[in-house]
Amino acid sequence: MIKKYRFGEPFETGAVLEQKKAEDAELTFFQVKQGEKLSFFKALEETDRIYGLGENVRGINKRGWIYKSECNDVPIHREDTRSLYGAHNFFVIEGKVKTGIFFDTPSAITFDMGYTEYGSILIESEEPDLDVYIIEGGSILDIVGEFRRIIGRSYIPPKWAFGYQQSRWGYRDEKDIREVVREHRSNHIPLDAVYMDIDYMESYKDFSIDKSRFPDLKGLVQEMKEEHIHLVPIIDAGVKIEPGYQVYEEGCEKGYFCKEEDGTEFVAGVWPGQVHFPDFLNPDAGRWFGEHYRCLLDCGIDGFWNDMNEPAIFYSQKRLEKVFAKFGAYQGENLDTHAFFKYLEAVNGLGGNSDDYKQFYHQTPMGRIRHDKVHNIYGYKMTEAAADAFKRYAPERRTLMFSRASYIGMHRCSGIWQGDNLSWWSHLLLNIQMMPSLNMCGFLYTGADIGGFGSDTTEDLLLRWLAFGIFTPLMRNHASAGTREQEVYRFGNQNAFRNIIGIRYGLIPYLYSEFVKCAGDNRMMFMPLSFVFGKDERTYDIEDQLLVGDSLMIAPVYTQNANGRFVYLPEDMVMVRMKSLKEKTLEKMKQGDHYIKVAADEVVFFIRKNKMLPLSCGGESINEIDENRFELLAGASWDSAYELYRDDGYSSEIREDGIIIVNIDKRGSVEMHGADVPEVKVLLAD
Numbered sequence: 059m060i061k062k063y064r065f066g067e068p069f070e071t072g073a074v075l076e077q078k079k080a081e082d083a084e085l086t087f088f089q090v091k092q093g094e095k096l097s098f099f100k101a102l103e104e105t106d107r108i109y110g111l112g113e114n115v116r117g118i119n120k121r122g123w124i125y126k127s128e129c130n131d132v133p134i135h136r137e138d139t140r141s142l143y144g145a146h147n148f149f150v151i152e153g154k155v156k157t158g159i160f161f162d163t164p165s166a167i168t169f170d171m172g173y174t175e176y177g178s179i180l181i182e183s184e185e186p187d188l189d190v191y192i193i194e195g196g197s198i199l200d201i202v203g204e205f206r207r208i209i210g211r212s213y214i215p216p217k218w219a220f221g222y223q224q225s226r227w228g229y230r231d232e233k234d235i236r237e238v239v240r241e242h243r244s245n246h247i248p249l250d251a252v253y254m255d256i257d258y259m260e261s262y263k264d265f266s267i268d269k270s271r272f273p274d275l276k277g278l279v280q281e282m283k284e285e286h287i288h289l290v291p292i293i294d295a296g297v298k299i300e301p302g303y304q305v306y307e308e309g310c311e312k313g314y315f316c317k318e319e320d321g322t323e324f325v326a327g328v329w330p331g332q333v334h335f336p337d338f339l340n341p342d343a344g345r346w347f348g349e350h351y352r353c354l355l356d357c358g359i360d361g362f363w364n365d366m367n368e369p370a371i372f373y374s375q376k377r378l379e380k381v382f383a384k385f386g387a388y389q390g391e392n393l394d395t396h397a398f399f400k401y402l403e404a405v406n407g408l409g410g411n412s413d414d415y416k417q418f419y420h421q422t423p424m425g426r427i428r429h430d431k432v433h434n435i436y437g438y439k440m441t442e443a444a445a446d447a448f449k450r451y452a453p454e455r456r457t458l459m460f461s462r463a464s465y466i467g468m469h470r471c472s473g474i475w476q477g478d479n480l481s482w483w484s485h486l487l488l489n490i491q492m493m494p495s496l497n498m499c500g501f502l503y504t505g506a507d508i509g510g511f512g513s514d515t516t517e518d519l520l521l522r523w524l525a526f527g528i529f530t531p532l533m534r535n536h537a538s539a540g541t542r543e544q545e546v547y548r549f550g551n552q553n554a555f556r557n558i559i560g561i562r563y564g565l566i567p568y569l570y571s572e573f574v575k576c577a578g579d580n581r582m583m584f585m586p587l588s589f590v591f592g593k594d595e596r597t598y599d600i601e602d603q604l605l606v607g608d609s610l611m612i613a614p615v616y617t618q619n620a621n622g623r624f625v626y627l628p629e630d631m632v633m634v635r636m637k638s639l640k641e642k643t644l645e646k647m648k649q650g651d652h653y654i655k656v657a658a659d660e661v662v663f664f665i666r667k668n669k670m671l672p673l674s675c676g677g678e679s680i681n682e683i684d685e686n687r688f689e690l691l692a693g694a695s696w697d698s699a700y701e702l703y704r705d706d707g708y709s710s711e712i713r714e715d716g717i718i719i720v721n722i723d724k725r726g727s728v729e730m731h732g733a734d735v736p737e738v739k740v741l742l743a744d
């Protein structure tokens with residue numbers, strides 16, 4: 059059951075699709091106080107756990123820390139960071155009673171989840187106008203399902219976006235792109251996409267192509283298509299200020315950039331130097347910006363990533379000038395500790411300064427509004443504008459889209475990547491732990507920069523990260539300029555990389571099937587064990603194993619020099635150990651604790667009792683996967699069932715008759731129902 063409570067006159071974010079009348083009665087779930095901020099207080103029970111909040115640091119149970127929804131560019135995030143790139147205000151308190159709560163507000167909001175006092179939560183909204191949704195349900199999965207129903211179906215990307223993807227900020231020209239493809243193809247390392255980071259543009263201008271480095275993009279896209287490779291260019295939020303540059307000129311002429319109070323365009327600094335920010339909260343401006351994607355769509359591009367759309371600000375022109383003016387006074391002075399730290403503070407305060415977000419305005423259908431009051435939906439509206447354009451200009455197929463900044467609602471038209479991370483083992487664990495909370499908030503198409511974006515990776519970190527990444531819908535190796543090159547062919551253990559990525563291609567039909575079913579039924583694809591095995595209290599503490607779809611449980615290795623790890627099985631399962639798609643062993647294992655050895659060149663995962671895994675023969679790109687031939691992996695003398703969903707992977711709708719029902723009975727005989735049943739071979743663990 060869902061109840062909506064309204065405070066003031068909230069700005070319509072677009073997160074919730076189902077228009078619900080607000081309750082007349084007061085919200086009693088929280089003690090509500092209007093002081094300097096609107097605050098919501100609740101005492102917690104000793105054993106209450108808190109799940110959700112989407113993209114955030116720390117573990118799966120969010121209790122004990124303070125989080126702030128305020129889309130932020132934080133490449134070096136740590137355990138004590140409070141905000142990341144997205145703002146996802148949905149969580150569930152799970153204890154004797156189970157309640158889901160969604161705070162729908164486009165401005166900043168803080169969730170003190172037992173940080174100030176372990177025994178209570180305190181939520182403080184910067185703005186007094188917001189909607190609160192309270193969702194009661196019998197189980198956490200029911201509550202999540204209800205929430206996901208009212209926010210609408212999650213985005214489904216084209217199937218090729220489940221393939222392995224290679225990216226690096228530093229591919230400078232078509233030669234570099236060709237080399238990446240050649241190295242993968244000649245070493246038989248599967249690959250479906252290569253990314254074009256900001257260097258493909260001319261002086262970092264959106265929708266421009268540097269002709270000296272990409273003389274014939276259309277030709278290159280075609281050449282890549284023949285190799286079954288998709289090129290995915292980046293688009294940034296800021297538009298370079300440069301007289302004569304069409305996007306800039308048009309934006310100024312039509313008044314589509316964000317303006318300061320006095321009506322002049324706000325000037326910020328990002329990659330190209332001075333930029334204006336398109337006013338994505340003005341639907342006309344969004345439509346206009348969306349139209350520009352057409353120049354790339356017309357070259358045959360069918361995937362994009364939207365970046366820097368929190369929006370990230372390196373500096374605002376006005377603040378920069380003030381800081382420069384101050385510096386003059388320091389020159390020739392003896393900088394004592396006070397002066398020195400003041401100086402540093404001024405420089406460090408240039409980037410992402412919260413005061414700068416108060417200097418510009420949006421022209422919205424609900425009137426003019428200052429940016430900070432709607433900050434958290436800026437990236438969402440940019441991405442929605444792009445997705446609307448894809449519907450207009452490429453309606454016959456799905457286009458890949460994922461964004462860095464996000465708010466709930468954007469999950470309907472795009473995925474997200476988990477922003478800049480580091481080549482740290484702790485960020486591999488963070489990637490694992492973020493998957494369920496993002497799924498709770500509707501973001502199914504997601505993954506992190508595999509191998510780590512910033513800092514130097516190591517061969518073993520990349521192997522272990524890939525061994526987890528083969529399960530995440532977005533599987534992209536991405537690294538920053540200036541870091542160690544981390545394309546897998548740069549490392550010695552070629553076989554291991556080839557085989558692990560190869561296993562991904564065996565799993566793709568299962569992952570895609572689970573993904574589309576979870577999107578269609580508003581379910582989570584990645585779940586903590588406790589969401590399903592909640593009767594078993596042991597599962598409450600397990601934050602490094604996940605259920606992936608209906609059939610699988612994973613227990614990734616995420617520490618360096620480990621030869622294996624402890625794994626808890628909440629029920630009897632089959633352990634699958636793979637060195638490659640061909641070299642695999644299956645072993646039935648009993649419920650309970652196990653120490654499992656996992657070498658760095660292996661993938662180990664588990665099949666749940668009475669479930670099965672349809673495994674394909676793989677391929678070097680998505681189009682090579684034969685979806686009419688499967689090995690079915692399960693336990694002997696189980697009654698296993700699976701619903702396999704298949705479609706062409708490109709057209710826009712979910713195929714109604716795409717499900718095949720597969721059963722393997724205790725004696726090992728298979729029965730299948732549905733259209734075009736595949737050929738199957740059964741592999742059972744004794």
Ligand code: GLC
Binds near residue numbers: 292462537538
């Ligand atoms: C941002 C993005 C990163 C990208 C870089 C250069 O840091 O998050 O993925 O490589 O900008 O465009």
